[in-house]
Amino acid sequence: MSAPLPPIVEFREATKRFGEGPLVLDLLNLTVQPGEFVSLLGPSGCGKSTLLRLIAGLTPLTAGSLIVDRRSPDAAAADLAFVFQEPTLLPWLRVTANIELPLALRGIAPAERSAISRRVLDLVRLSEKANAYPRQLSGGQKMRVSIARALALSPKILLLDEPFGALDEMTREHLNEELLTIRERHAWTAFFVTHSVAEAVFLSNRIFIFSANPAHLHTEIPVPFPYPRTAATRLSRPYHDLVADVSRLLRSVEPDTV
Amino acid sequence: MSRRLQTIFLPAATGALVIAAWYAVHALLSEDLRFLLPTPTAVVTAFRTHADSLARAALNTTQGALLGFALAVIVSSFFALALSLSRLVRIGLYPYLMILQMTPVIVFAPILVIWVGAGLKSVTIITFLICFFPLVVNTTQGLVSTDRHLVELFAMWRTSRLQQVLYLRVPAALPYFFTGLRIAATLAPIGALVGDYTAGSSAGDGGGLGFQAIIYSSQAKYAALFATAATTCILGFIFTAGVLSLSWLVLHQWHDSYENTDK
Ligand SMILES: Nc1ncnc2c1ncn2[C@@H]1O[C@H](COP(=O)(O)OP(=O)(O)OP(=O)(O)O)[C@@H](O)[C@H]1O
Numbered sequence: 001m002s003a004p005l006p007p008i009v010e011f012r013e014a015t016k017r018f019g020e021g022p023l024v025l026d027l028l029n030l031t032v033q034p035g036e037f038v039s040l041l042g043p044s045g046c047g048k049s050t051l052l053r054l055i056a057g058l059t060p061l062t063a064g065s066l067i068v069d070r071r072s073p074d075a076a077a078a079d080l081a082f083v084f085q086e087p088t089l090l091p092w093l094r095v096t097a098n099i100e101l102p103l104a105l106r107g108i109a110p111a112e113r114s115a116i117s118r119r120v121l122d123l124v125r126l127s128e129k130a131n132a133y134p135r136q137l138s139g140g141q142k143m144r145v146s147i148a149r150a151l152a153l154s155p156k157i158l159l160l161d162e163p164f165g166a167l168d169e170m171t172r173e174h175l176n177e178e179l180l181t182i183r184e185r186h187a188w189t190a191f192f193v194t195h196s197v198a199e200a201v202f203l204s205n206r207i208f209i210f211s212a213n214p215a216h217l218h219t220e221i222p223v224p225f226p227y228p229r230t231a232a233t234r235l236s237r238p239y240h241d242l243v244a245d246v247s248r249l250l251r252s253v254e255p256d257t258v
Numbered sequence: 259m260s261r262r263l264q265t266i267f268l269p270a271a272t273g274a275l276v277i278a279a280w281y282a283v284h285a286l287l288s289e290d291l292r293f294l295l296p297t298p299t300a301v302v303t304a305f306r307t308h309a310d311s312l313a314r315a316a317l318n319t320t321q322g323a324l325l326g327f328a329l330a331v332i333v334s335s336f337f338a339l340a341l342s343l344s345r346l347v348r349i350g351l352y353p354y355l356m357i358l359q360m361t362p363v364i365v366f367a368p369i370l371v372i373w374v375g376a377g378l379k380s381v382t383i384i385t386f387l388i389c390f391f392p393l394v395v396n397t398t399q400g401l402v403s404t405d406r407h408l409v410e411l412f413a414m415w416r417t418s419r420l421q422q423v424l425y426l427r428v429p430a431a432l433p434y435f436f437t438g439l440r441i442a443a444t445l446a447p448i449g450a451l452v453g454d455y456t457a458g459s460s461a462g463d464g465g466g467l468g469f470q471a472i473i474y475s476s477q478a479k480y481a482a483l484f485a486t487a488a489t490t491c492i493l494g495f496i497f498t499a500g501v502l503s504l505s506w507l508v509l510h511q512w513h514d515s516y517e518n519t520d521k
């Protein structure tokens with residue numbers, strides 16, 4: 001047994017409010033180890049996106065502490081990549097240029113940039129679209145490019161905020177499998193926000209369920225299925241049982257909806 | 259009828275109708291009033307007769323229009339950048355820009371003539387003033403309308419302010435800039451003509467189309483006056499076509515205002 005690794009993300013009594021607004025996060029304690037894939041579930045507006053933006057250092061904590069990769073979130077930002085719900089591609093740049101832009105802004109040489117973009121485009125199986133403009137791609141393809149662009153930065157932590165929320169179920173399941181395949185080769189830690197219980201169970205080794213007003217961690221559910229997980233995982237009995245359990249739990253914290 | 263035929267036939271038919279109506283009105287006018295509306299044939303003849311002076315005048319007007327237009331593009335871009343980058347500049351400057359825009363440029367003409375003299379300089383400045391506002395308003399709007407998700411993305415990358423402007427805000431503002439440019443392109447020849455009309459000069463190589471219009475009207479050469487108007491039209495058309503081509507070149511591959519024709 002090796003010594004336990006220090007956590008890669010640690011919230012301690014973290015509190016967040018925007019200006020004079022209501023509490024968004026209330027005394028949150030949450031620890032994630034390197035290499036984990038954790039999903040965040042909870043009612044709309046409970047603060048899941050805010051939690052990711054805190055880790056990314058895009059907004060400061062009001063009280064408490066947050067350590068990311070043994071540093072402040074701002075100091076760790078270079079080792080983070082964010083995948084938003086929208087693909088956020090620059091429409092005036094071709095796919096390759098979109099992927100290479102953050103690398104170029106970091107001063108990486110052209111030869112290395114193009115080697116990296118070729119590699120990540122291959123990972124998301126979109127090499128043949130390297131010269132396309134974003135508007136020539138489907139929704140799923142755009143999301144793949146967005147993920148490739150994030151991977152190109154070789155992040156230690158990948159923050160994904162409902163990346164597949166706008167896609168149809170088939171495409172979503174497909175991209176879920178693809179994401180796990182990629183992760184077998186690149187051991188980043190993932191924070192994945194979603195409204196799909198099935199997706200959360202399929203992807204993660206732990207699920208955090210948040211309740212609203214103000215958000216606190218309601219329950220933490222380990223997902224015991226070993227990786228690699230494949231499409232066959234979705235057909236297994238324990239998988240279905242767990243999805244049903246988590247759904248029930250989630251409904252108990254969701255405010256009544258019509 | 260195919261799309262292509264429609265786009266040729268329908269405008270042609272409209273043109274034919276207008277010309278027919280023109281002849282009809284001319285014929286209906288009493289003999290002593292017909293000089294007020296010369297026939298298209300008479301206008302074409304006037305075109306030929308005055309080709310030299312019209313061409314020279316058109317060249318002069320083009321010069322003023324181009325200079326004023328180019329100056330407006332450059333100065334408005336700097337203004338738009340300053341306005342978009344600083345809230346303080348925006349608050350401090352905007353009311354005056356609005357006041358200046360409300361003021362009809364024509365009232366400046368006599369002042370300009372006193373300050374810089376009649377001729378190309380005055381014409382250029384008047385054109386500049388007329389083109390400036392649509393450009394600065396549209397470009398500023400473009401620079402502040404950047405998709406907030408993309409701004410967040412750049413924040414995530416911890417880019418410098420300069421990088422954000424160069425790689426995000428400026429390209430994102432291009433479609434707005436071209437909207438302003440298109441409006442300015444239609445205004446530039448008119449601006450130069452009006453400038454020439456009010457502050458033109460026959461000194462040097464002669465005046466522009468506005469000056470020419472004054473001469474023809476004082477000489478009661480009404481057909482030539484119509485030919486002058488037509489020349490201005492052509493000039494405006496060339497300007498607009500130039501800007502539309504440039505806009506197409508820059509935007510057609512990625513912007514939704516152009517059809518996605520690839521594949
Ligand atoms: N920049 C901001 N300024 C003020 N309030 C904000 C800001 N961002 C988020 N909030 C508030 O914080 C709360 C949490 O928002 P957040 O976007 O994190 O929710 P979420 O869990 O991601 O919701 P959803 O599932 O709908 O995406 C909401 O009440 C929201 O109104």
Ligand SMILES: [Mg+2]
Nearest residue numbers: 048049050161
């Ligand atoms: Mg959210």
